[in-house]
Amino acid sequence: MQAQPTSIQSLCVYCASSSKVHADYFEAARQLGTLMAKKGIGLVYGAGNMGLMGSVADAVLDGGGRVTGVIPRFMVERGWHHRQLTELRVTEDMHQRKRLMARLGDASIALPGGCGTLEELLEVITWKQLGLYLKPIVLLNVRGYFDPLLDMFARAVDEHFMGKAHATLWTVAETPAEALSRLAETPLWNPEIRKFDEL
Numbered sequence: 001m002q003a004q005p006t007s008i009q010s011l012c013v014y015c016a017s018s019s020k021v022h023a024d025y026f027e028a029a030r031q032l033g034t035l036m037a038k039k040g041i042g043l044v045y046g047a048g049n050m051g052l053m054g055s056v057a058d059a060v061l062d063g064g065g066r067v068t069g070v071i072p073r074f075m076v077e078r079g080w081h082h083r084q085l086t087e088l089r090v091t092e093d094m095h096q097r098k099r100l101m102a103r104l105g106d107a108s109i110a111l112p113g114g115c116g117t118l119e120e121l122l123e124v125i126t127w128k129q130l131g132l133y134l135k136p137i138v139l140l141n142v143r144g145y146f147d148p149l150l151d152m153f154a155r156a157v158d159e160h161f162m163g164k165a166h167a168t169l170w171t172v173a174e175t176p177a178e179a180l181s182r183l184a185e186t187p188l189w190n191p192e193i194r195k196f197d198e199l
Helices: 023-038 051-062 073-077 094-104 115-129 147-158 164-168 176-185
Strands: 010-014 042-045 067-072 087-091 108-110 137-140 171-173
Touching (some): 023 176, 042 051, 042 094, 051 067, 067 094, 073 087, 087 094, 094 115, 115 137, 147 164, 171 176
Parallel strands (some): 010 108, 108 137, 137 171
């Protein structure tokens, strides 16, 4: 039976809170948010009010879209959350935050970011490898930011730390429009691939 493309009603976006990054990254975040609003795709993200996090959320809101922010309580107490969101979900810790974001989104996109973004991305890829997360994952490779990570993934496959099938756990896009198209075209993951004897 042919796998059907995934229906995307809400999208989990991982991205940076830094406000010091290149303007191209901000533009990609704004474009992604604008396109999501036009397509009626809701945003699920980490509820931040700065950097790419604030830019993608503001673009969705400006386009009349819905935004759900998920943030641990200690960050709310420090005032790091966006105050104009459609919905704010407060968790007890970072682990709950990541689980809830993954559950609420029909797919995931990673914009460029630092340790936090990379940690979220790698965790959801690991969940997918284990058959715990079956949804599409796209790396939005603005300015070739993810090239070193993609090289590392390729080496992991070449040296048999990962199976060849696992190189299809994610897809890569260069633009926000391409990223959304790839999500829509990607079927749910087959959890049977987690079997070690099939690597």
